[in-house]
Amino acid sequence: MRSLFAVANRPEVVSLAGGMPNIEDLPRAALGEAAAKLIADHGTQALQYGSGQGEAFIRELTCEIMALEGVNANPDDVVMCAGSTQGLDILTRVFIDPGDVILTEAPTYVGALSTFAAYQAQIVHVEMDGDGISMAALDQALATVRAQGKTAKFLYTIPNFQNPSGITQTMERRRELVEFAEKEHLLILEDNPYGLLTIDGTPKPALRSLESDQIIYLGSFSKIFSPGVRLGWIVAPPAVREKLVLTQEAATLCPSVFSQFLVKTYFDTFDWRSQIVEFNDMYRARRDAMEDGLAKHMPEGMTWTHPAGGFFVWAQLPQGLDSQAMLPRAVTAKVAYVPGPAFYADGFGSRYMRLSYCFPTPERIFEGTRRLGDVIKAELAMRATFGLDALEDGQTSPEQAPLTGKDQHGQGPAPDIL
């Protein structure tokens, strides 16, 4: 199925599939000059090995950035990594033995699922509602895991504009979640790549801002600057942090020193706060085009989330439709999306799709929703022709049977797919 995404990079195709930030508006020429000066003036350091934990100056910068979301962190507790995805990898390596349980939202980030699968973790999904992860479902899931004699090593959560659902945890839900974690001694991995990309209102305080030792925080420069520099960070309590540094040294010796210098140069030289405002204005126009297009073009029975930031809308198809089985029809119609099962470890989610609005222009996004609407209507008509329109949810057919094992691997698009 992943192979079908290959067409997404063709200009004829409106790709609502990828998650690449639009970095067109970065001050590239001036940044190029600053980078040249960086190499000329500080090349012997920037092009050299560095600290396994990351350079002190960049760890201080991450604390300044996290303060925008209410996080009071100490640079000594920060470990730099090659994007937050590598942070997730070393955290999983430190915490997980094969068969250990990880709790995640349902659905959740496909990249995290791949990382967890690589360490043979058992994923237990927890339902969400419009306010974020469901506390009742979390309580029940944890009880079930414990009743089986297992330990849930941590809960992985994306509180802001969750990938793929676009849902943001309310403050009340955040407080409930942290309170629950304290009471149950449940470790939380808070992944927050999109928090500063709040396009309606102001960023909500992060879970980590609630000052709990139960929370490990993952941050990233990918969306507020550049994914190509591959730089993210972990904030962890000292005992964990030391293990992470040793693990990081074993994995890579040190995070890219050049990237750390380049990022620091950008944040010192340019008005990065205004750049984020510009990014948000751009993404707001794209989100609005997506919402307008969906409202205009989707058939009855289709529902979708209304994100206040981030990159993604999560749409539910009319009853009986299967987003994976429909993808080739969409590709033929020159529009692409990511089918829902990519975001579940258990193969469910066939009635859902993730639609991203981060990369195409508003006009293309609107056109993409038109094509998608036609595809869904044609699929509905086809199913009606074959008497499959009355198929109830849960009734499976060959294409709708949950995927397992290797079939599940690689369901999402590669990182360089638009």
Add this chain to the structure above:
Amino acid sequence: MKVVVLAGGLSHEREVSLHSGRRVAQALKSAGLDVIESDVTATLVDTLKSIDDPVVFPTLHGGVGEDGGLQQALKLLGVPYVGSRPSVCRRAFNKAIAGPLVSEAGLTTPRSAVLPHDMFTELGAGHLVKALAEYIGFPMMVKPVRSGSSLGATRVDKLSELPQAMVGAFAYGDVNIVEEYVEGTEVAVSVLELDGQLQALPAVQIDPVSGFYDYTARYTAGETKFTTPADISDAAAQAVAELALSAHRILGLRDLSRTDAIIRPDGTPVFIEINSAPGMTETSLMPMAVEAAGLDFGEVCARLVKQAAARGRD
């Protein structure tokens, strides 16, 4: 002379094509030829016009690369190319046309029926689905008529699975073919036509771990056991080689082709389909067959290019 390896395109098999193109381009370079790689885009014609003596090696799978569209364009532009003529590609690619043509010429093919989705809409799917079940029987294969790499193909074991399989195949195109499922040993026989001589390469036997040679089994290392030459009797090997050569001749293919067949337990080879632009990826069947024949893949590709250049424009 400069070789333009075309890969990519807009078909569902774009990714496979990109892998095929890369492999062929590297092979041609290793054989000492001057090679560029290109997608089929709005700049292609200008690229071709800017080159002295271009020869195109198409490695496009599905869509315009295999249905003759690209070959027609190259013919109009006067650019020599490796592979079959436009009209030949058209009839080879369409399973609804190639099957009956080789069947009429005496080759064994599975019992089949071809129906566009409009027919189901206009006549009512219920009656036609039942009629298909009675005419073809179970198990059966449902496939889009114009698709490759098993995309949209489903084995159907009972009536209740048939509607979903039809919808799945119609996601790839407007016309489906429903065939009887042929039990036996699955093989692929590549045919090379060099210096006017047709040669069937050793059959490659396909044993997918999952039991079904689907897209994942085709392009994931370790998902399929390939045996070359196939573990079949000499008589069966001879028969399936003859089948592939006959299909190549009957349909009028040129330069190269790959016939997919199933050898029944009694040794009879059954023609399933023929490919005018066989896959050339790391796990593809034709490169395996070339190697098994003791030939060098780069040299074979280079000879095909030189042959096309000598032939000139169509």
